[in-house]
Amino acid sequence: MEKLKSLLPDELKRMVWNSTVENLPAASSSLLEFLLNLPQFHQMVRDLAAPEDSLCAKNKAAAMELKKKGNQCYSNGDYAAALHCYSQALRVAPQEADDRDRSLVAALFLNRASVFHRQGLLKECLRDCNRALQISPSYSKAWYRRGKANAALGNRQEAILDLGVAKDMEISLAGKRQIECELDMIISQRQSASRIVDQCSQISTGGAGAGEPCQSSLSCVTTHDKGRGMAAQCDIPQSSLIHKEEPYALVILKSSRESHCHYCLGELPLDTVPCLSCSIPLYCSERCRAQAGGGSLVRHQEEQRDKSYGDSLEKHVMEVTSLHNSTTAVECFPEHKHECGGVHWPAVLPPDVVLAGRILAKHLSQTGILMNPETLITLGFSHNYSLIAQGTKLEVHIYASVLLCCLQHALGFELPVNAIYLSQTVILLSQIRVNAMAIIHMKSVDPRGPHAFTSTVEQVTVGQAIYKTGSMFNHSCQPNINAYFLSRTLFVRTTEVVQTGFPLELSYGPQVGQWDCCDRLQILEDKYSFRCRCSGCSELNIADLVLNAFHCANPDCIGVLLDTPVIKYETGKLTSSHKTSRLNGGSEVEKINVKSLVCLNLMSNNSSCHIKPASCLNCGHYCNLDAAREAVDNALSCMHSLEDAIASKEIPSMVLSDASRSLGLLRSVLHPYNKRIAESLLDEGKNFVVTLDAYPRTIGHAYLCINYYTCEEHLQAEDKLAQGFCWTGDLRSSKGLCSSSIKILEVLYGNDHIVIGYELIKLATIQLSLDDPEVAKTITRLEKIFLRYFGAHANLVLPYLETLKKESLPLHRQFSSVEI
Numbered sequence: 001m002e003k004l005k006s007l008l009p010d011e012l013k014r015m016v017w018n019s020t021v022e023n024l025p026a027a028s029s030s031l032l033e034f035l036l037n038l039p040q041f042h043q044m045v046r047d048l049a050a051p052e053d054s055l056c057a058k059n060k061a062a063a064m065e066l067k068k069k070g071n072q073c074y075s076n077g078d079y080a081a082a083l084h085c086y087s088q089a090l091r092v093a094p095q096e097a098d099d100r101d102r103s104l105v106a107a108l109f110l111n112r113a114s115v116f117h118r119q120g121l122l123k124e125c126l127r128d129c130n131r132a133l134q135i136s137p138s139y140s141k142a143w144y145r146r147g148k149a150n151a152a153l154g155n156r157q158e159a160i161l162d163l164g165v166a167k168d169m170e171i172s173l174a175g176k177r178q179i180e181c182e183l184d185m186i187i188s189q190r191q192s193a194s195r196i197v198d199q200c201s202q203i204s205t206g207g208a209g210a211g212e213p214c215q216s217s218l219s220c221v222t223t224h225d226k227g228r229g230m231a232a233q234c235d236i237p238q239s240s241l242i243h244k245e246e247p248y249a250l251v252i253l254k255s256s257r258e259s260h261c262h263y264c265l266g267e268l269p270l271d272t273v274p275c276l277s278c279s280i281p282l283y284c285s286e287r288c289r290a291q292a293g294g295g296s297l298v299r300h301q302e303e304q305r306d307k308s309y310g311d312s313l314e315k316h317v318m319e320v321t322s323l324h325n326s327t328t329a330v331e332c333f334p335e336h337k338h339e340c341g342g343v344h345w346p347a348v349l350p351p352d353v354v355l356a357g358r359i360l361a362k363h364l365s366q367t368g369i370l371m372n373p374e375t376l377i378t379l380g381f382s383h384n385y386s387l388i389a390q391g392t393k394l395e396v397h398i399y400a401s402v403l404l405c406c407l408q409h410a411l412g413f414e415l416p417v418n419a420i421y422l423s424q425t426v427i428l429l430s431q432i433r434v435n436a437m438a439i440i441h442m443k444s445v446d447p448r449g450p451h452a453f454t455s456t457v458e459q460v461t462v463g464q465a466i467y468k469t470g471s472m473f474n475h476s477c478q479p480n481i482n483a484y485f486l487s488r489t490l491f492v493r494t495t496e497v498v499q500t501g502f503p504l505e506l507s508y509g510p511q512v513g514q515w516d517c518c519d520r521l522q523i524l525e526d527k528y529s530f531r532c533r534c535s536g537c538s539e540l541n542i543a544d545l546v547l548n549a550f551h552c553a554n555p556d557c558i559g560v561l562l563d564t565p566v567i568k569y570e571t572g573k574l575t576s577s578h579k580t581s582r583l584n585g586g587s588e589v590e591k592i593n594v595k596s597l598v599c600l601n602l603m604s605n606n607s608s609c610h611i612k613p614a615s616c617l618n619c620g621h622y623c624n625l626d627a628a629r630e631a632v633d634n635a636l637s638c639m640h641s642l643e644d645a646i647a648s649k650e651i652p653s654m655v656l657s658d659a660s661r662s663l664g665l666l667r668s669v670l671h672p673y674n675k676r677i678a679e680s681l682l683d684e685g686k687n688f689v690v691t692l693d694a695y696p697r698t699i700g701h702a703y704l705c706i707n708y709y710t711c712e713e714h715l716q717a718e719d720k721l722a723q724g725f726c727w728t729g730d731l732r733s734s735k736g737l738c739s740s741s742i743k744i745l746e747v748l749y750g751n752d753h754i755v756i757g758y759e760l761i762k763l764a765t766i767q768l769s770l771d772d773p774e775v776a777k778t779i780t781r782l783e784k785i786f787l788r789y790f791g792a793h794a795n796l797v798l799p800y801l802e803t804l805k806k807e808s809l810p811l812h813r814q815f816s817s818v819e820i
């Protein structure tokens with residue numbers, strides 16, 4: 001990209017930089033003319049789109065090498081390494097490749113099944129046997145392995161049938177005898193059968209609450225300040241499911257490519273299913289692969305059935321080896337199909353460019369030839385082209401040109417590369433910038449796993465997608481709806497009662513309580529190019545006043561001292577409207593800060609009255625803010641040392657006591673609800689990814705929730721200390737700090753905000769570790785908050801909730817039992 005940019009003449013760059021929607025075709029025409037005459041551009045497109053030069057194509061030699069390596073690892077008992085080799089081999093093995101007259105792919109599936117069997121992963125073993133048998137129905141070893149896995153799973157009847165087929169197919173006498181022994185053993189066991197369920201069918205068919213109907217009470221309205229948006233057509237109760245939608249187009253993010261299914265975005269199982277024509281995507285099941293356009297298994301050419309079995313065996317063979325039983329046709333757009341076959345571009349281009357390619361391909365497949373390029377704009381999304389920064393504009397143009405040429409390789413000349421289509425693709429990319437939604441999943445903890453408490457629980461952005469109706473919801477920093485995802489499906493739920501005609505607005509990211517007004521406005525302008533006009537940014541609210549405030553110099557006064565930028569934004573609100581928004585936190589907050597708000601309101605009504613920086617809004621006391629800032633910087637550097645110590649998993653007691661002192665200092669200089677007391681000093685939860693096997697279970701337990709919470713922006717200074725105390729085993733101190741951080745969050749966000757829910761998870765796990773019966777109350781409150789945000793889907797979104805509930809039951813009973 002940089003190389004191409006550097007080759008463009010300055011005049012052309014200026015033309016693109018200064019282009020508007022109106023003169024876009026002229027700029028596109030000049031750019032395209034230049035690029036199409038540039039050998040480097042053609043080379044780049046060839047590198048990305050020509051399958052013959054691609055490293056992403058299937059490669060039999062590489063697959064054979066990996067198979068050999070896998071076999072060595074298997075013989076040495078290194079099953080994890082063998083599994084890795086076989087999975088990699090499956091990724092690059094061509095479907096039609098043979099290995100000693102047997103399908104190479106079938107042999108690899110069977111080898112991987114053997115590894116799973118050794119590792120006790122019987123369902124994975126069974127699925128891989130099925131795959132081997134669908135390609136090679138007469139693979140006796142695969143029938144044998146299937147029989148053994150079914151027997152171990154207690155599926156006695158299936159096992160008997162499998163081994164019956166294996167025995168019939170086995171040529172050697174010794175082999176037949178061994179199978180007979182197995183059969184006798186199984187027949188003598190009396191266990192009931194159960195079939196295994198497809199990996200992601202639970203989500204796609206529902207699971208608890210997934211069948212919940214939507215309230216069809218939305219209408220699309222237009223306002224002068226926010227454009228189109230959604231509003232309530234009638235009064236909608238809190239926690240109602242108001243919208244459910246499949247994506248128009250979706251792309252997985254690079255960071256999740258090796259860990260999540262490229263279609264449903266669920267976490268990948270160990271028995272991954274690769275694309276059959278290229279080595280890029282991985283799927284969790286054949287069904288997802290078929291839906292994405294990654295192809296379906298085909299029967300190996302040598303597999304001529306010249307043998308017939310008895311009736312029951314015949315039926316069994318047909319059922320197991322049928323190529324269609326796992327990929328029942330589901331109506332969908334095969335979104336990977338056009339970019340498959342070993343081309344590089346889906347692996348190299350940024351996700352929003354790949355997403356644009358998927359949208360174009362879908363549009364083309366639905367409408368036939370793109371006769372009228374104007375129809376692209378009528379996809380109906382708003383865009384921010386004229387507001388994009390100059391440098392970014394140039395990149396958008398070059399990416400659009402590359403994408404069009406790559407797509408033409410796949411789709412042929414139905415997709416012409418000309419100025420009109422380039423302009424449309426540029427607009428499409430600007431639409432994606434404004435309308436694409438980040439698909440966020442919570443990384444689940446398997447409560448049944450042997451290391452349940454060693455897993456981290458965090459929010460992971462796994463994909464980016466366009467939802468046609470979902471994109472119509474406007475933003476508010478004080479949202480009244482919550483958007484979340486199960487698999488790739490978008491769900492939208494009200495988080496409060498919404499009256500008829502009121503706008504239904506979600507948060508695009510920043511919320512009141514999380515950042516102050518100035519930061520929120522900046523983020524929204526940078527990312528979405530709009531000036532937010534929500535209630536949070538136009539009406540006074542407690543959180544915006546206290547987030548960056550200092551403590552009054554008079555220790556007995558609880559009024560706020562504001563810095564100059566905050567004063568600018570807060571008084572700006574007053575001139576535009578004289579309203580006071582939610583007083584989060586109820587009576588306590590009103591007591592503390594209502595005076596400040598009244599003071600601000602008075603000033604707004606009296607133009608001769610000005611808010612003075614560094615003077616308390618309550619009592620007028622002056623404070624030296626420079627000295628206060630210096631003290632804060634020193635305290636924060638101690639907190640950073642604690643953060644480093646936690647990351648290195650060794651916390652010297654000095655660091656912990658310095659951090660405790662610093663917290664005291666922060667509390668004396670900053671307003672009690674200042675963001676920096678509450679703010680995360682850590683980036684993400686990644687520093688906390690630790691194996692807790694080495695730690696006592698109680699600490700591990702308490703620690704889990706901390707991992708969880710670090711995904712949030714706001715990890716309190718108290719939180720940091722709470723982590724430190726967890727590590728040193730001082731769970732009581734940890735619990736105290738956690739409780740005070742909840743109090744701050746209640747003021748900033750309101751009592752039942754999801755952020756409080758995340759913090760309560762942490763409190764509950766600490767309480768569980770302490771055998772504290774109060775945990776019952778914490779979990780009841782936690783459930784109420786999750787119900788508000790996720791309704792009946794709460795347990796699907798965060799399966800860990802169920803684990804917590806189960807763990808707390810004994811304590812709950814103890815707490816509620818009658819004294820005798």
Ligand SMILES: C[S@@+](CC[C@H](N)C(=O)[O-])C[C@H]1O[C@@H](n2cnc3c(N)ncnc32)[C@H](O)[C@@H]1O
Pocket residue numbers: 225226227228229380381382384434435471472473474475476528529530531532533534
């Ligand atoms: C995802 S679209 C929402 C639908 C859009 N209003 C439309 O007419 O298509 C995002 C765009 O809506 C507008 N918008 C959304 N929330 C807004 C807000 N709080 N204040 C001002 N404009 C907003 C901005 O133009 C933003 O780029």
